[in-house]
Amino acid sequence: MSGGPGTAGLDPRVERSRAVIRQAALDELAESGYGAFSIESVAARARAGKSTIYRHWRDKLDLIADAFETAHGELVPHPAGGTAAEQIRLLVRHVAEITADSTFSRCIPALIEGARHDSRLRDFHHGYSARRRAGLTSLISAGIAAGEFAPGIDADLAAQAILGTVFYGRLMTPEPFDPARAGELVDAILPPLPSAPGGREE
Amino acid sequence: MSGGPGTAGLDPRVERSRAVIRQAALDELAESGYGAFSIESVAARARAGKSTIYRHWRDKLDLIADAFETAHGELVPHPAGGTAAEQIRLLVRHVAEITADSTFSRCIPALIEGARHDSRLRDFHHGYSARRRAGLTSLISAGIAAGEFAPGIDADLAAQAILGTVFYGRLMTPEPFDPARAGELVDAILPPLPSAPGGREE
Amino acid sequence: MSGGPGTAGLDPRVERSRAVIRQAALDELAESGYGAFSIESVAARARAGKSTIYRHWRDKLDLIADAFETAHGELVPHPAGGTAAEQIRLLVRHVAEITADSTFSRCIPALIEGARHDSRLRDFHHGYSARRRAGLTSLISAGIAAGEFAPGIDADLAAQAILGTVFYGRLMTPEPFDPARAGELVDAILPPLPSAPGGREE
Amino acid sequence: MSGGPGTAGLDPRVERSRAVIRQAALDELAESGYGAFSIESVAARARAGKSTIYRHWRDKLDLIADAFETAHGELVPHPAGGTAAEQIRLLVRHVAEITADSTFSRCIPALIEGARHDSRLRDFHHGYSARRRAGLTSLISAGIAAGEFAPGIDADLAAQAILGTVFYGRLMTPEPFDPARAGELVDAILPPLPSAPGGREE
DNA sequence: CGCTAACCGAGACGGTACGTCCCGTCTTTAC
């Protein structure tokens, strides 16, 4: 009933229905936001009956939470190789791009609003943010250890500043943060040490 | 009808009703969020009749927008004197305190959500943020001009990073940004020049 | 406060207001009926403020009852002379005419409806009907005593039948009872004795 | 939508809801009258949601009219056999009993009031009265033809007088017409011919 | 003839019912 991902649907129609409805739910959330999110809209969008939705998810929140939980993972890029600074630039650029325009990003206001009302959504939202930030933090720590950044830098604070800047653009201004300025942003928060030439020279 | 603040009500009851209802609306918004915001709930909270609300505001959005517009201004602290760095620390601490806990701050998720649906709310939200950020930006510029910060710093980007960090804590993590760490944050984004008269050395 | 007619208003505005409002109330009652009767309509009709009405009458029912009580008396005709049968025919014709078309008559459905809810209105309605019927009953009794009608006739039952016929037309059919048929009706209920000096034979 | 009786509801809940709500509407009408009739009160009485009512009837008047139209027929007694006079006595007694006390009868003032405002209600009210009166009229005509009553009698006028007397008691006096006096009333309006012994003797 | 008190209209107030819309649940029918 909780619609968790572990339910190995015997009937292939079931899994198909679930996938279609989950996608419709995210679309609806992106378009209408949390407040105006309505099961009837999702049903219409997925060309399904309301009862089909309620058969698989307990209620609105259950559907939203499950849709988020199932849709996650698209944000984590492959860090590939390179210096820490390069990987960070890549990661930040990726986050900025996704934040600037994607269905998922358009759901963030809804996620924030929903997190106020439902603990499961809150846990997902905060946990997901924490995981993303942890990735960045460890990259920064690696950079400090590699001598790319000043040793006095608070890696977690820097990660918050970088991600905060990106989300600030999305949530508090008319224009999201420009992904092209990702490098600029990283340099501002994590100035490359003059003596450590970014691992490029030599 | 738009409930603007300029309406010089002849009947003293009018201004009183408006004030009480505006406060109730903000309380409701802080507690229930944008989606669950209900005029009937505001009326009950303000111990007013629904008709009294509709007499002064066209609809839900008109009330919310007017309540925000009227409630503004509480965020601007007195810059007082001191070096730019000191003023910035004070300002950031103030923003962090308000963000950590105030009725207004608890309305921010609602404001973000509402801005998606209503242009008036969007204009208020973005305009207000811009004004706040402009204040910080000009302080940073002054600091650069005074030789307190490195001349290469992008003042606006730095302001976004600082405010973004504070709001990131509020919106994306379980715990808001700790106001006690305001100085730390400012120093991380705007490292004091060692040679500058930052008010500390000598 | 009860708006009784005895209040010798010192200020001539008072009596004038009362008269205008009472008339407006009857007009409104005739036009809109009891259910749709509204103080605001009466006020608009009388070009008065609502408060002026509530200053003189406690509420809707008080106004209606007082308007009826003040307006009464128009129904009682002067029987003049003639035989009982002639007087009865005249009276019935008069009642039929008034019932067919007059402001007062158009208020009767409202009066019946109102009588269900308010004892004062009920007392007025029943009392007024009783007074009218009593007049007819005594005429019939006189006719019996004079030998114009059969001695076995139940005068009160006959009066009820005559008035009932007239009101039945008003309340239960599309067309009110035709006043021209008043004589016919009286003759049907009170057949003139052939031997009696009914004023017709010989 | 008009709630007519012909709607062959596929879902059995539909007919059940309609019946319960119609009964609640009549009860409310009998108790509160036309003016104070409220859909919300009917919903509470029927333990139904307001939306269920509006799903089946356009508005207040549609519900009232349909409730009346559906509830009709309870007034028609079994004519059985016997002489015309006997049948008339039975019919009048029946009408008097129903008029004296029944939910339907308690709705008559509301019906009269409502007929002033709504043509559908007016048509029902006048049509229903006409049908009832027609039954009585034809019985009287049959009685005249059978020699039970004087040939000069105007059957329709007599029917109006009889029914008018009964309703006069209900609408214009504190006490409804006593059913025990039905025979007395019929004899007063339709005196049995001395030469036609009512079909009793022999 | 000017003062004062009453009466006036206008309309804000807390309420209640309206008729509409949509929620999330539950029932029925069709495939």
Add this chain to the structure above:
DNA sequence: GTAAAGACGGGACGTACCGTCTCGGTTAGCG
């Protein structure tokens, strides 16, 4: 047995009046 259709109880919406109340402005009639 699953899905689509949609009836159900519920509740907020924004509107229209209710009857009460608080306003200044006008007007009558006494000093």
